[in-house]
Amino acid sequence: MMGKANNMNIKMRLKDIPGGKEIPKGYAVVKVKDGTVPAKLTYNGHLVPREVKQDLHGKIKNAVKELRMKNIDISRNAHGPALTLMIHQDQGRNHDISVDITPSIPCKKPLTNNGWPRPNTRKAFSNRVIDDIKNAGTHLVPKGDNVWAISYSKAENAALLKIDKGNGCRREVNRIMKKHVQDCTSRSKDGLPGVSSHMIKHQVLWSQN
Known part of the structure; x- marks a missing residue:
């Protein structure tokens, strides 16, 4: 077709x-x-x-x-x-x-598949945050013509929302870096996309206080 x-x-x-x-x-x-x-x-x-x-x-x-x-x-x-x-x-x-x-569809695939949370995850986040991440779950987003991608963006946002303790600032760092990448990309004259904001989020999520 x-x-x-x-x-x-x-x-x-x-x-x-x-x-x-x-x-x-x-x-x-x-x-x-x-x-x-x-x-x-x-x-x-x-x-x-x-x-x-x-x-x-x-x-x-x-x-x-x-x-x-x-x-x-x-x-x-x-x-x-x-x-x-x-x-x-x-x-x-x-x-x-x-x-x-982005259009999305609820998904029943649990985050606990494939051995998550791993030991390093438990070191980086409290049990309460891990529970919030589990409850956020997964969803499907369109990817290509035939298949849907399993998205963990809600779980990532749940982690970012409660990632900091005391005077932690990782959530704010993520916002600043994402805005910086967007500004640099918009001023690019050669059309290069620059660093993915997902890479920045990934690094922030695994950074310790």
Whole structure:
């Protein structure tokens, strides 16, 4: 099956995934019952991540138009699992605001799979924080045309929210470094993406007070 996007600037090719053995580690497919979701979002009984993003893109675009939000644009290029909104500041401001919106699906895969929490994790976090991370759980985000990625972003945010004790400042360091990376990337003249903010978050999470 070959599909072509009307709003997003990406072509799509779908293929059958006959069995779980061909699904890469860390990814999943979502099987849905007939009639539970619009047929245009499915293929051979599976929810298609690319179509979900396309549908969300169209809904946001229509909302921006109907509400006459002239200072907001939605990018036609997909950025990983996210759609990017650009909010244009009033005249005299230095830069615009970029907002990423990602569709997601609840997932029952527990964080305790594969031996987590490991001994080093228990050294870095209190039992209460580890419990909060477990309760945050996982969810699925669109990745490519056929599969969904298992995301741990809610668990990471739960860790960052309660990571500091006393005068700890790792959460604030993460914010400052992420903003610095965004500023450097926006000023880049050669189009290089720079350091991933995920790498910064990973390092902050494992840093000790």
